[in-house]
Amino acid sequence: MKSIWKWYKEKSFILKITTGFVLGAILGLIIGPLAQILSPFGDIFLQLLKMIVIPLILFTLISAVNSTNPKRMGRVGGKIFSYYLLTTAIAMFIGIMIGSIFNPGEGLEFSEQKMDVPEAPSFIDTILAIIPTNFFHSLANGDILSIVFVAVIVGFVITSMRHAEEFKINDYGNTLLKLMDAGSEVTFRILDGILLYAPIGVFAIAASKIGNQGFDVLSSLASYVGASYVGVGIQFVLVYMLLLFLFKVPIAKFFRNIREAIITAFATSSSLGTLPVTMKSADKAGIKNDVSKFTLPIGATINMDGSAIHYGVGAIFAANVVGYDLSFGAILGIVLVGTLASVGTAGVPGAGLIGLSIVLTQVGLPIEIVGLTAGVNVLTDMIFTTCNVTGDLTGAAVVSKSEDKYETQVGSEFG
Template identity: 40%
Template sequence: MSEGEKKRGFMSWYFGSNLLMRILIGLILGIVAGLLFKDKILWVQPFGDLFIRLLKMIVVPVILFSLIVGTASISPYRLGKVGVKIIVYYLLTTVLAVAIGLIFANLFKPGLGLELAVGEVAGFELKKPSLVTTFLNIVPTNPVEALSKGDVLPIIFFALLFGIGLSFLLESDNEELRASAKTVYNFSNGAAEVMYKIVGGIMEYAPIGVFALVAVVLAKEGPRVIGPLATAVGTEYLAIVVHVALVYGLVLRLYGLRLTKFLAHAKEAMITAFVTRSSSGTLPVTMACAENMGIPKGIYSFTLPLGATINMDGTAIYQGVCALFIGFAVGRHMPLSDQLIIIVTALLASIGTAGVPGAGAIMLLLVLDSVGLSVDPGTPVAAAYAMILGVDAIFDMGRTCINVTGDLVGTAIVTKTEGELDISKWA
């Protein structure tokens, strides 16, 4: 169905309007309804619970197929020096990004004092897994059981191994094996695209779900939740600025490149990513910026699409900040062991985070689950997650901008180490 047909079809006034605006309107109306009607609005809670159930429904298949496709797309025989360098850079900066997000979240403590768990459903209990047990359980004894139970880290581990094995078979000299691997890859890619389409459909319901969830939270908690949420947004953007200035600035300086000159070259891609909230959609603009930086096509045509798949520095910062916001909001002060688990999970999940608007919010579900904060309908965790989701577009603009920025920084320094960067463009 074309966009024009969609706008003229059923409920065109709804589906034909901008989704971001609808979610923001749902958030605002939810705040107003919760504050005005208080207990009288609690009847909408099932509509919010339905939204949470829809999101949880798609988490496991999204993880599985996205990670398989993302990993399998990296050809083991074509990586060479450039591939190894860019992957090491992507992984290291992602770890630093989530660590910076956690540092600032610990410093500003967004969500502290909300105490959403007070007065909630009886029997709600926050799980606190052992660090050693969690790391051992990353390796599943039965992948099918892990899938059925929704155990996040074992699913990620299995999907990564499956994708790596598939990538080798795709390059096999045996034609039969190569054809079979192509079939598996095409199925996984098709399944991933189907899941993205379903995610898109679920997000059409998001304005209603956000309205219901936020209205219930405000009815129960009052206006005191607004300040901590604004603190969470401010914390993410401050962490982003520090990551750009500190991590990217130092890395570029280490290789004799200036951050100011880089930003001048990259500004079009950064602005486009900020507005569109899509790393994949910004890719043509990102490639044009790389060309202007004096990076040869032979390098950026490999590193930038790869970065749009596995390099998610902005998303990593978001995961750290929002995980701690939700922890503080429900009275769970996470120790260092939990925060290390967040770093590992955010790193692994970043490989399969689709470069489309809102994907980070889906991956946040994995990070929360890995530290025992399961987003179940009717729980304080679900209420805190709803608050994040209500302003996710604001988070998403910043994190997508930095995702794309990180891709360009990595591409520039790898090109410099290969002696192929046109330095005259940086004068």
């Protein structure tokens, strides 16, 4: 048994998780809905990942804030948020363009069956929800934006304490930072154990989901699924690869280093669940530690390029189902609302449903059409999540590279 365990541990993560996914998909197609008996093993994996996400964000963000000065943190924040808005808007355009070419939804019949759609929070409510009235309640409920908000504040306070003139306060600050660093180390050691179970979890997820869906739904909505995958492919080439090229980040090497995060995102359909693997991949890709620790937890929450493509393709799909011709003004409205919706519904239960419902409402299309796409969500969520995670890592890499240039320029000015 020891020799088998050693052999298993020594195999690459990418090989183990790919093998798990492929075998699970094959089993799901063979035995169909019976594969549902494996779903608890997949649920265990997802719950383990979710369990580690909160301490990971809390400890790493506090440490990241303390590893740099406030001026640099503000500069990095400005760059990454500009990147999020730009790439999300482009993703919306790509979704609409590809949807117009593929014309998904033609030939499908629309049922008047009503759906219960969660109420979309207002912009003010979204902002206020970031500030917790009870931080421990936010921790228990997994309110990521609130946790990020508090972690950044605590990080800045610890920084000020570490630079205080009074010895006692200075000592407290350094002690607290050591505790945060120790917490990060414990978290990553637990993560290493979780990742050993990952292939089993991915096997179960693939088998149960694909076994439950089968080929029937895929064939009936093939153009919708195809448009989604092509749209993400274009986002990869025209946005991510182009940005990496412009900032002189070796493209092939970058994607080779982040492939574990890409496959985990595809298998789990969860940006937050993939976050632990995403942060490990950032280290392999050579992204500055303080940049990755600050940007990736935020990106996993609010940067949703895949969701933006989803909204674009979904709007065209809905328009085709009811025979509605979208005007140029309506398309611009979809881009604007979809960009804000992909960010504004971050962390909200049923975010994809809410976001697409907001977009459809913007152009007067019935939100009940959202239900027609539910059957292939297992297939589209995989690629949209992959796009989200890749976008997070690309943004972190670009910002990290820009910081290298900034430091070089500053050094030459004062050298």
